Each structure stands twice: as structure tokens, then as C-alpha cells.
Amino acid sequence: MTGYEELLTDADKENIIVTDQFDLSGTRLKGLYCDGTIALNRDMYIETKKACALAEELGHHYTTVGDIMDQTDIANRNQERRARIWAYHKLLSLNDLIDSYKCGCQNQFEIAEHLNVTEEFLIDCLTYHKEKYGLCVKQDNYLIYFEHLGILNLLQERIDNISKGDL
Numbered sequence: 540m541t542g543y544e545e546l547l548t549d550a551d552k553e554n555i556i557v558t559d560q561f562d563l564s565g566t567r568l569k570g571l572y573c574d575g576t577i578a579l580n581r582d583m584y585i586e587t588k589k590a591c592a593l594a595e596e597l598g599h600h601y602t603t604v605g606d607i608m609d610q611t612d613i614a615n616r617n618q619e620r621r622a623r624i625w626a627y628h629k630l631l632s633l634n635d636l637i638d639s640y641k642c643g644c645q646n647q648f649e650i651a652e653h654l655n656v657t658e659e660f661l662i663d664c665l666t667y668h669k670e671k672y673g674l675c676v677k678q679d680n681y682l683i684y685f686e687h688l689g690i691l692n693l694l695q696e697r698i699d700n701i702s703k704g705d706l
Contacts, residue, residue, distance in 0.1 A: 541586060543586045543587075546590055553600065556575060558578050561579060562580075569583060569592035570596040572597075580592070587651075587657050591657050591659075596622075598623060603619075603621070607619060624667060627664040631660070635654055637679070637683070668685050669686060677693070
């Protein structure tokens with residue numbers, strides 16, 4: 540099951556109606572959430588784009604109250620951000636980044652492809668993590684750098700140093 544299909548299943552469990560045939564052309568919107576219904580732009584053909592948009596709209600279901608269409612209002616922008624952060628956590632955890640490293644992903648394109656998200660979503664998520672944690676964060680035996688994305692296996696580094704005679 541793909542990430543998009545899993546999100547559709549999650550929406551169904553919450554009795555949320557999802558349609559991917561809504562005409563949002565002429566707007567910058569990829570989707571809308573209103574009263575238990577998610578409308579995705581029908582012009583999105585790539586499943587990873589649809590998954591990222593659906594995750595954010597599900598984030599609105601769980602985190603947003605009222606009409607937040609007026610993005611000049613700071614409270615509405617904050618709710619928009621909360622929905623986006625919900626989507627980041629749903630689709631891309633720190634452990635997912637480590638998994639990408641273990642699978643040999645070498646750059647943002649490969650990581651995004653491995654995790655079935657768009658590069659734009661990955662970059663936005665990394666920016667969020669950098670704001671939250673700083674330049675890097677330790678997760679289990681790994682150090683994840685958010686600027687110039689890199690992952691360092693701390694346990695392997697220690698083993699390598701010991702084998703070289705360094706302590």
C-alpha cells in the first residue's frame with residue numbers, strides 16, 4: 540500500500556470524504572478541508588504530490604478550527620503551520636531519515652523518492668526540524684544534520700576510531 544493509499548484509509552477511518560477531482564486551477568491551493576471533506580486539486584497526477592497535500596489537509600482536520608482562508612491573519616497562519624507540521628510528522632519522521640541513510644540514499648532527491656514525498660515537502664520538513672532542533676539532532680545512535688543534510692552513525696564512527704587505535 541502506498542503512502543497516499545494509507546492516508547486515504549486513515550481518512551476513511553475518520554469518516555472524512557476525500558475527492559481528488561476538485562478544480563482548484565487558478566489558485567495556489569493544492570487542497571482544501573471543510574467539515575469532514577477534503578478536496579484535492581484534480582491537476583495533481585503524481586501520487587507523492589497528492590499524498591503530501593492529503594497529509595496537510597488531514598492535519599487541518601486534526602488541528603484547525605474555523606475558517607482560516609484569510610492568511611493575512613496571524614492566527615490563521617499559525618493554524619496553517621500547525622497543519623503542515625502535523626503532515627511532516629505523519630509522513631517523515633527522524634527515523635525515516637535514518638532509514639533513508641541506511642538504504643544508501645545520497646541526496647535530497649533520493650531521500651524524497653525513497654520516502655514517497657516531494658522534494659519540496661522534504662526541504663520544508665528539514666527546515667522545520669532545523670528551526671525546532673538547531674543544526675543537528677541526535678536520534679538513537681545517529682546524528683542528523685539539517686543544513687547540508689547528512690546523517691552520521693555515531694556507533695560506527697566509534698567502532699572505526701577504536702579499530703584505528705584512537706579512543
